[in-house]
Amino acid sequence: MSRVWFITGASRGLGRAFTEAALQTGDRVVGAARNVEPLADLARKYQDQLVRLPLDVSDRAAVFEGVDRATAAFGRLDIVVNNAGVMLLGMLEEATEEQIRAHFDVNLFGAVWVTQAVLPHLRAQGGGRILQVTTMGTGGGFPMVGLYAAGKSALDSISEAVAMEAEQFGVKLTIVQMGGYDTGLFTAGTTMTTPDPRYQELRDKLIEMWGDEAGPAPGTAAPVIMELVDLPEPPRRLIVGGASYDMVQTDIEDRVAKYRAWEHLSRKAPG
Template sequence: MKPNNSTSKVWFITGASSGLGLEFTKTALNLGDKVVGVARNIEPLMELEKRYKTTFKSFKLDITERASVFETVEKAITHFGKLDLVVNNAGNMILGMIEEFTEDDIKQQIDTNFYGAVWVSQAVLPHLRKQKSGHIIQISSIGGILAGPMTGIYSASKFALEGFSEALAQEVSHFGVHVSIVEPGGYWTNLYTNMQFTTIHEEYSPVREFLETQGYESKDSHPKEAATALLKLINDEKPPLRLILGSHVFDAAIEHELSKIKTWKDWETVSRSAEKAIPQPEE
């Protein structure tokens, strides 16, 4: 059965040359949809351009460069005429103790995982607002829900992504535009193989040794599972603001939120006692 191209959607996917981004790209193309895939290195996408000559276009893009992002979005719209689905997938991971991070390490993490998504969202919104439709999908992480040792700056970038996206969703819903935050667990992608580490401070050796004794076992899946879940999300008439991907991280997220609620309740008396409304003081 051939895809119905009359109802095909146009995707804009960042980080499309590898990992989840590449899987999202292939899945959309196999459905008969049109895709603009952007990445710093588009060489892995050349085969797709040959195979899907009329439905796929790639552009080389560093999403941390705001002006380039706006230019590329305009090229994408010129090429296919519109955008329906925007997947902010590009990201990286640098692990280390907070004290070990250099200024450049922090900027690299925040620029890619947070600012890149902001620039893309800003660039596509005038077009989505005008057509009164569209869906922006922010690929966050379980690290956007909870943080642990060595994930501090990575989680900071994802917490920032989630906070801005939550506000954005409320702002653009008035124009018929949806925003969803997808929080994946582990998938077998090059996020791990390309993962970077800070220069170790020996003072933290005991902490690392302790972490090694915890016996954490990663629960990783094939990226196709994430792509299947993404299709269910975008095809829902009322897509959720947040969607967790994976049973292991789902349980971890629930446990984390229940712990937060317990702490709030334990300290409820102090919290409530800190509020005594008064008229505005005179200067």
């Protein structure tokens, strides 16, 4: 029996890759994005399986209306993928209030609105899956991408709570911590701050460290997602990417070592 997916940010990058993979298995997809024109080729190929839904996830009212339309299109929702995201690239001091608020409106609040909107539908039908696409970098901030990590880290914490709140209704939630893929996030999906020359030395070091490697194609991650949604008891968290897995483990070990180094000071306070 084919499943029904609701995927945000479906027109490019990981969202597009997940949409294609689901369609290829015979599943049906409601692909949501601000601009759905890039999905025109898939709409022609999978006429009865794909519904394109123009949607700005930062608009809460539009999200609730869109989820109702998505549910009506195929009669149910089985797998919800909160994938829509943007990048705000620059030092914190450089970012304007408008840039910061716009960034969180998509990366954090957009996912929150979608989650709020789909839960009544999933509860009414007795269950479903929610995949919250975050990043392997939610364990801590990093220069120039601190606000991106902050939004995804907040979504991580909220999603942990939602997973416990919704499991009684048969809803299974997985936080999908993606590694670095060539999604276009750092090009089409990026807002740049106005550079402050006082940060130029650090900026140059970071650009040199990152290099020009865009990462593997998004389609290489899709088989992992397809296997994940087939699991009867999926994990609460999943790192996607072998190199990213190693980096996260190293970061966790380093953090534990630093906590232990200052354990004596921590224990001087009760509580």
